[in-house]
Amino acid sequence: MSGAARPRPPVIDIRRASRTYRPSEDVIVRALDDVTLSIANGEHVAIMGSSGSGKSTLMNIIGCLDTPTAGEYRLDGIDVRHIAEDDLSDLRNRKIGFIFQSFNLVPRTSALSNVELPLAYAGLGRAERHRRAVDALQAVGMGDRMEHYPSELSGGQQQRVAVARAIVCNPSLILADEPTGNLDSHSTADVLQILDDLNDDGRTVVLITHEVDVAARARRVVRLGDGRILEDRVTAQAAA
Numbered sequence: 001m002s003g004a005a006r007p008r009p010p011v012i013d014i015r016r017a018s019r020t021y022r023p024s025e026d027v028i029v030r031a032l033d034d035v036t037l038s039i040a041n042g043e044h045v046a047i048m049g050s051s052g053s054g055k056s057t058l059m060n061i062i063g064c065l066d067t068p069t070a071g072e073y074r075l076d077g078i079d080v081r082h083i084a085e086d087d088l089s090d091l092r093n094r095k096i097g098f099i100f101q102s103f104n105l106v107p108r109t110s111a112l113s114n115v116e117l118p119l120a121y122a123g124l125g126r127a128e129r130h131r132r133a134v135d136a137l138q139a140v141g142m143g144d145r146m147e148h149y150p151s152e153l154s155g156g157q158q159q160r161v162a163v164a165r166a167i168v169c170n171p172s173l174i175l176a177d178e179p180t181g182n183l184d185s186h187s188t189a190d191v192l193q194i195l196d197d198l199n200d201d202g203r204t205v206v207l208i209t210h211e212v213d214v215a216a217r218a219r220r221v222v223r224l225g226d227g228r229i230l231e232d233r234v235t236a237q238a239a240a
C-alpha cells in the first residue's frame with residue numbers, strides 16, 4: 001500500500017452534527033439535529049428546505065461562521081474545533097466565497113472597493129488588489145460599473161458585484177444562501193449561470209434555496225426538514 005496516492009478528503013465532512021439554541025431557560029431549539037453530510041471537491045449541491053428547516057444554520061457551520069454544539073466538522077480535512085478564531089477567519093477568507101440573499105455590500109463605497117476589501121484582509125498590496133478586483137468584476141460582466149455605489153446598481157448588478165467579491169480571493173468553495181431570493185427572473189438566470197461556470201471551472205458550489213427550479217441546476221439535492229436530512233439525491237442534471 002505504501003506509495004499509493006492518498007485520496008483527497010471531502011471538502012465538507014460533517015459527522016453527526018447538531019446545533020441547538022437556548023433562546024430562554026426552558027426552551028431548546030434543535031436547528032440542526034444529528035446531520036451527517038459529505039461533499040467532495042468539485043460538487044454542485046443544492047440544499048433545500050422550507051423556512052426554519054435549518055438551511056442557514058447548516059450554511060453557517062459549513063462556512064465556519066458558527067460551530068456545531070455536538071458532532072464534528074472538517075473543512076478540507078481540518079477539524080475546525082481545534083482552530084483559534086483568528087486562524088479560522090483566515091481559513092474562511094482563503095477557502096470560502098460567501099454570497100447572501102441581501103448582497104451585503106458596503107453601502108457608501110464603490111463596487112471596486114467592495115471587491116478589493118477581502119484582498120486587503122488577505123494582506124495584498126494596492127496595485128495587486130486593484131488588478132484582481134478589476135479582473136473579478138470583468139468576469140461577472142460588471143467591468144463598466146466599477147465606480148458605481150451599490151445604491152446606483154440594480155439588485156442583479158449588486159449580486160454580481162457580491163459574486164465578484166466572493167471569488168476575488170480564488171476560493172475553492174462557494175457558499176450561496178438564497179442568492180437569487182431578491183432577484184427577478186432575468187438576474188436569477190445570470191447569477192445561476194455564473195455559479196454554473198464557477199463549478200465548471202472546478203470550484204465546489206453549495207447553494208441554498210427553497211426554489212425547485214433553482215435547485216434543479218445542481219447535480220445533487222439535499223433536502224432538510226426540522227434540522228434533519230430528509231433526502232439526498234442526484235438530479236437528472238447529473239446524467240446530462
Ligand SMILES: Nc1ncnc2c1ncn2[C@@H]1O[C@H](COP(=O)(O)OP(=O)(O)O)[C@@H](O)[C@H]1O
Nearest residue numbers: 021023029031050051052053054055056057058
Ligand atoms: N439565533 C437563534 N436563536 C434561536 N433560534 C434560532 C436562531 N437561529 C435560528 N434559530 C432557529 O433554528 C431553526 C432553523 O433556522 P434557520 O437555520 O435560520 O432556518 P432556514 O434558514 O432554513 O430558514 C428555526 O427554528 C429558527 O427559528
Ligand SMILES: [Mg+2]
Nearest residue numbers: 052055056057
Ligand atoms: Mg435561512
